[in-house]
Amino acid sequence: MSPGASLLAADEQRAERIRVQGLVQGVGMRPTVWRLARAAQLCGWVRNDGEGVEIRVQGGAEAIAAFVQALREQAPPLARIDRIERQTCALESLPAFQIEHSGSGAVRTAVVADAACCEQCRAEIFDPYARRYRYAFTNCTHCGPRLSIVASIPYDRAGTSMRAFALCQDCRAEYEAPDDRRFHAQPIACHACGPRAQLLRADGAAFSVQALSMLDEVDAACTLLQRGQILAIKGLGGYQLACDAGNAEALAELRRRKRRARKPFALMARDLDVIRQYARLSDTEAALLQSAAAPIVLLDAEGQALPEAVAPGLRSLGFMLPNTPLHHLLLRRMARPIVLTSGNLADEPQCIDDEDARARLSGIADYFLLHNRAIVRRVDDSVARVVDGRVQLLRRARGYAPNPLPLPQGFAEAAPLLALGGELKNSFCLLRRGEAIVSHHMGDLGEARTQADYRRAVGDYLQLFEHQPQAVVIDAHPEYHSSKFGHELAEQRRLPLRRVQHHHAHIAACLADNGVPLNAPPVLGIALDGLGFGDNGEIWGGEFLLADYRSCRRLGSFKPVAMLGGEKAMVEPWRNTYAQLMAELGWPRFAMNYAELDLYRFLEAQPRAVFDAMLGQGLNSPPASSCGRLFDAVAAAMGICRERALYEGQAAIELETLVDQHTLRHEDEQLAYPFAIPRLQNGLPYIEPLAMWQALLGDLVLGTPLPVMAARFHKGLTQVMVRMVEKLCDSEGAAAGLRCVALSGGVFQNRVLLSEMRRRLQAAGYTVLQHRQLPANDGGLSLGQAVIAAAQGLAGIH
């Protein structure tokens, strides 16, 4: 027994082995444990192991209890403690508390999400007396790059793109001191030893930075923005394009050069005060903007106006705060927001490679603000919004991925799986040991560079997380690139391949997102989206499903209406209007009653005979029970985004934007557009829009204001969906007695629809599940695929 320990009375001595699980590696957990244990005068050690952090403590029983309490309360900012397990063990002779090197070679620190510059680092870069004054690559254990710079495991400096920069003495001292905020912060650096920013003209010509700023190149870049120039900026997870958001000319030029006609631009502002001048900001929204993830947050525009070209046709603005020191420094003197959009042409993925960026962006940017730290992995900005006080993710990437999501009860024993996701807004998912690692947003797999990136990323994640899947899970759609890739992978690795129906995956993702246990009773799922492959080769997209993790039964749907010209119907919203009107009224009736409408004149001028033949013969016009297409049809009928959608979902988004809140909340329910619920020939109840069309066309004839019409449509649609729920869940219905409804699918990104559905369902006594940590769109699909395959595996279905 050591002399130190013998000073304490034997009956107060206690020894414990404590396991901490959750997001506890690579986030500064061990130094925190070290600091707290030393403060409590405990002996022992802490180390990372395969499942989290392992702690051995010895000391007074009360001191240990206080230590555990402190650990919960003072966990480092990026940590998330899911579980603390305590176990008594034998007393032994131990020196003062130590941080031990991880035990066996198999133990590796997990890779976590990139985190926005923390408050302390921010204070340092603006402190003229600090060592890192105006240093654009400042970071510490509580902040900085992770996923975007990791090339290989284990996660230490040699495995990141910081490898190229040898630590100076001062940085090394910080790195090695357990009581320093930078203890084992892999990417630390300073002016003396780290990466540097550089400002270049896009045409390669020389210029004088001093003429633009007395400070440095980053500050000079700010001057250029203020002068209306377009800059390509090497950000955290990819190149970005920036210009002064208050400068209409610069904006127009950026849209022209980038060939992005209408899709809204994201904005970055120096601080919340700047944002408040242009948008309404709740406490939840402010907290979200300031969180370590620092996503783009969609806010309602209010106050001072920005030029229309920022977000044409919309009333929301996507704002973010600076997430790296570089951005903080760049915006220091910028009193207005800047546009900060992905550095690419049209719909390509953003550039991450310097040479590639120079080649692709020289025609767009006037200047480049670069640096010499390589971006290893393309990680987009995340996008979120707050609906009814709840955070809703629209795109999950920087700041969120790849942090593991704990799976609900029942999944702890599931075999490791790889689920490959959908086609657009793709993400993929690794499922293991009761947790799911959902990848960062990949994007549209039809785009060649995105697809190449995706294929690389799947291999990359398998390696980073040492994941050995025992099955590959894909969507049932035979033409999805992810499905085809799944076939290849399964064949190469000799793994079983499982197919999961699209809308079942949406609902299962929503269940897992809400922590619904594996063996919970089924829920009524409402999956609304553009389209997904249904049973029997049908195309679905507005489905009422009786679902749990293992199985799914379709109980009701939207009316199947032809997609005139297949995918063309996604791009030309009016095709859906025509198909709907022909399915409901037929041309003679439409012509007889509505010939005075501008909609009539528009449709009349189209090659209708061809379309009628296509409809008659089903030529490239598959019927789809799609809610997304109904939105397109209604928007186009009202003259919104009629001829061509310039980005995905434009018609529905602009229709939602129009909604008049007063009509929505206060108008007589009777004026909402009516729908009926008859049954299809196969007995399936469906939402029949005939009466809605008559009311809507009538309003068009009367010249009812569009915002009122948009509100009546949303209201009517939610009314009928709730009626459908009640019908299915009443005593006679197929889902008799169910009181829990899960909402998923891209259409639920519509804030009005989501909010109204919640309100009405709750008023009718239902529990409503909506997404929390994953997007409702296809970005969440891979998690749903994974939990379904896992659940079926656990049930012994192979």
Next chain:
Amino acid sequence: LSHGSGGKAMRDLIADVFVGAFDNPSLSALEDQAVFDLKQLGTHGERLAFTTDTYVVDPLFFPGGDIGHLAVNGTVNDLAMSGARPLYLSCGVVLEEGLPIETLRRVVESMRQAALAAGVQIVTGDTKVVERGSADKLFINTAGIGVVPAGINISASRAQPGDAVIINGTLGDHGAAILIARGQLALQAEVPSDCQPLHELVAAMLRACPDIHCLRDATRGGLATVLNEFAQSSQVGIRLQEQTLPLREDVKGACEILGLDPLYLANEGKLVAVVPGEAVEAVLAAMRALPAGRDAACVGRVVAAPRGAVILETGFGGERVVDMLVGEQLPRIC
């Protein structure tokens, strides 16, 4: 026509309709087989090419051709894609009971003309009549024999980085013609099928560049399918430039309205060649000197990566993956 079992009625039918039309010594002999002199065949080259294909099309007659043209040219082209000179064809016909004899005569007449134009002989054949409903009007099978000259080595696995991709004319004409003819689509356009024999064009191309690496006719599944086959067999990438793809304005317009991708539409007189980069101009010049190659164009190039993939560079800086389809063109955007 009535359902028969090979008696005198059938013999009369064959003698009446086929023998007269195809008129050559082998067929006129009405033996059960055609017999060739090996030495004589050997004068054309050193390897024998042999192929078969079955033709089913609705409608039987369409602008620019009919099932008879298809049956001759399709098999001629399959032979030609190995570099062979097509020589002899067989012809098996399945007829649905009740098919008007006039229809049969018309089809056989076009086979005769197509064979004459292509310089091949139809030397053996067979006819069956099946019960009403057991077949749709008329099916034809043709097999063909040709001879490949020395020094030619064409294979889907020979594409290599630096090679160029050439096609001999506008895309999707046959597919569009059939859609329009079948659908009574009320499209203003009357697109004729591109159905034509390609062996003379191939011969001219081989004279300009004996080292053609890959050659295939872009029939069902269109250009996209053939290029995916090349990319996979050769383990190379293929990049297409959208602006260089030859398209008839009316086909383009029809595709716009119908929402179809011309890259996947069928052709019946279009070939895709992969040739060494330095031979492009010579091959194009040789092709353009012939009617079947008048609109020949270089539409893409072979690259090392991504292996096995075909990529379309669109005018807007985008790069779309052009996949091999598992089934029909089916919307996939959620």
